[in-house]
Amino acid sequence: GAVVSQHPSWVICKSGTSVKIECRSLDFQATTMFWYRQFPKQSLMLMATSNEGSKATYEQGVEKDKFLINHASLTLSTLTVTSAHPEDSSFYICSASRGLLYGYTFGSGTRLTVV
Amino acid sequence: DAKTTQPNSMESNEEEPVHLPCNHSTISGTDYIHWYRQLPSQGPEYVIHGLTSNVNNRMASLAIAEDRKSSTLILHRATLRDAAVYYCILPITSGTYKYIFGTGTRLKVLA
Numbered sequence: 001g002a003v004v005s006q007h008p009s010w011v012i013c014k015s016g017t018s019v020k021i022e023c024r025s026l027d028f029q030a031t032t033m034f035w036y037r038q039f040p041k042q043s044l045m046l047m048a049t050s051n052e053g054s055k056a057t058y059e060q061g062v063e064k065d066k067f068l069i070n071h072a073s074l075t076l077s078t079l080t081v082t083s084a085h086p087e088d089s090s091f092y093i094c095s096a097s098r099g100l101l102y103g104y105t106f107g108s109g110t111r112l113t114v115v
Numbered sequence: 116d117a118k119t120t121q122p123n124s125m126e127s128n129e130e131e132p133v134h135l136p137c138n139h140s141t142i143s144g145t146d147y148i149h150w151y152r153q154l155p156s157q158g159p160e161y162v163i164h165g166l167t168s169n170v171n172n173r174m175a176s177l178a179i180a181e182d183r184k185s186s187t188l189i190l191h192r193a194t195l196r197d198a199a200v201y202y203c204i205l206p207i208t209s210g211t212y213k214y215i216f217g218t219g220t221r222l223k224v225l226a
Contacts, residue, residue: 004158006158032211032212034213034214036216043200043202043216043217043218043219044153044159044216045216046213046214046215046216049211049213057211091156093158093159095158095159095214097212103149103161103164104161104214105161106151106158106159106160107158108157108158109156109157109158111156
């Protein structure tokens with residue numbers, strides 16, 4: 001149990017366009033999901049906390065208008081990178097939890113390349 | 116928030132035990148210790164977690180020091196598939212329960 005699916009696994013887009021990444025909890029409901037970004041050879045950096053039915057909470061330094069997060073249901077959160085630029089190229093990873101005792105399950109990640 | 120310190124990298128021979136240390140000297144009494152690992156180009160996967168007592172599961176063992184200021188993840192027989200970055204995490208529990216990742220330990224397994 002506790003499977004988190006992330007889609008797409010990779011995407012290439014042109015500079016200036018927007019890209020949407022989906023994160024789904026397949027066999028459990030998640031009121032809270034998290035979005036991370038990871039640059040090559042670096043650790044995961046928490047970007048924001050996605051809350052079902054309310055606004056996301058962004059970490060310091062993360063532009064909320066740049067990275068739009070929607071958590072419309074208990075099983076789906078989306079991250080939209082708006083007006084993407086080459087510096088937004090990164091590995092984006094989501095996570096969700098069934099509850100405190102279970103820890104968090106991570107998606108397989110989305111590699112975004114902006115050309 | 117309690118922080119963790121891990122060596123940047125370690126090497127092990129295949130089929131030998133590996134001990135991955137983590138220091139967390141500012142841990143509080145209610146902080147759980149979680150370990151995850153990340154294989155190349157994948158999201159992190161859960162390895163093990165504990166509070167005070169040593170823990171065992173099919174993947175690994177977790178040895179927690181009596182004062183809880185450090186812990187050690189033990190892989191009993193390393194395989195090539197265990198080559199990954201291992202993260203020791205103390206979840207933040209004030210407000211939303213969340214993970215902040217440190218630099219982790221990159222484990223290299225030699226055939």
